[in-house]
Amino acid sequence: MLTMLAEGEARKGPPLPAMMGAERKSRAENALLPPRTTLFLEGFSRSPQYRVLEGCVATSQTLTDGRRQIIDLVGPGRLVGLGFGDRNRYSAETLGLTRLEPVAETLSPGDLEASLGEMLARSQALAMLLGRKTAPERVASALLDLAGQFGRPARQQKRGAVTFHLFPTRTDLADWLGLTVETVSRCFTRLKKAGLIDFQHSDRVTLLEPLHLARVAAGDRPLS
Amino acid sequence: MLTMLAEGEARKGPPLPAMMGAERKSRAENALLPPRTTLFLEGFSRSPQYRVLEGCVATSQTLTDGRRQIIDLVGPGRLVGLGFGDRNRYSAETLGLTRLEPVAETLSPGDLEASLGEMLARSQALAMLLGRKTAPERVASALLDLAGQFGRPARQQKRGAVTFHLFPTRTDLADWLGLTVETVSRCFTRLKKAGLIDFQHSDRVTLLEPLHLARVAAGDRPLS
């Protein structure tokens, strides 16, 4: 999947223009949205809810001075836009070609509860990662998380190796993991040199040793 | 993927004894629980839910090597123990003399949704704090949060100053804010010297300039 750059979305600064019209398109017939499509913005009036069918959506909050924290990366099957009150508590944008399915405002209490519970668990896991894990541990954890969401069960490789498309850029990963682009890149290099992962392309990665990677993620192994 | 901790998780300092009998007491007639009472432990079978009436409860997760992350500090009026699945996803302990009220397993969908939404919002705010804020910003944010939960509306002081009991120790605060005890202490000292806060006692604090403090918390002001 190429990164077709339809929108010249300069993501550098925090201008984040208001292309809110995206909803209309997806509502029509589950169209494919291009990368860097803003679904809704933090602070704006409450937007509809979606289920991700293909692709990836990032939810984030931004400080007044532009510092950004990605709250979650959402892959196929999961919901985006659940919230309370009349304002969005975070922004959401697509990270790749993404297909969304609108979800009824009122889903069954059970589904809603389950979905909220999952979001809560993931948010708490992120807090643990941000508060107490080192940079290599964070990057390893991120790769395992993404493998779970985007990894194909296809195992043409040996020993449970998993290959998948890395939707987030290095900058996205940095904003997710509380690091900088440079640190993320350096961690990748170290993991690669340690033989735990490999890149076919900067956005296509293979986990060669998921078990070792999991031990790095848990802090059981210092990584060389 | 929860690490179902086996049993005697030695976390250096506090041995975290297995006084799970606490539930029984509170169930009887909302008794006052002493500080450092464990309500339930991460990984153990699902425990009942409570509403905090007085005092403070900390929820936390612990890595296998002992690193601890406090997920939330819960004050009067809020719920503890909501979760899904058959295992607790975090531990909970009292931080001071605390009175709990057992809450029915099945609260109204509305209440449950509201409570989960609040937990989610707080967890996301914590992620932003941990991922993108500096140490002084974190400490200032924490003080404002605790003032909101524990501050009396009593304003015997001038200009909206708020005094309240600091239930968490420096270590608790460090584990909440992703810092060390020393850094928390140093930030307190700096805030005190800047005239933004004052201590009557190490666990009794007054916010002298809540507005300035809020600007520090938001990163609008570098703190001298």
Added chain:
DNA sequence: CGGTTATTTGATGGGGGTCAATGGTCGTGG
């Protein structure tokens, strides 16, 4: 009052941030 634990303060070092330059990839236009 002595022993224990929490907090504060100081000295030092390292992990990761910042700044800067190079290299790689892709899309566009000649």
Added chain:
DNA sequence: CCACGACCATTGACCCCCATCAAATAACCG
């Protein structure tokens, strides 16, 4: 088809914030 330009990723040099290590109070308790 290749050159150019824009953008992303990688790598290196340097530095700073905060962790670490250590010690001195300060509060607590029997």
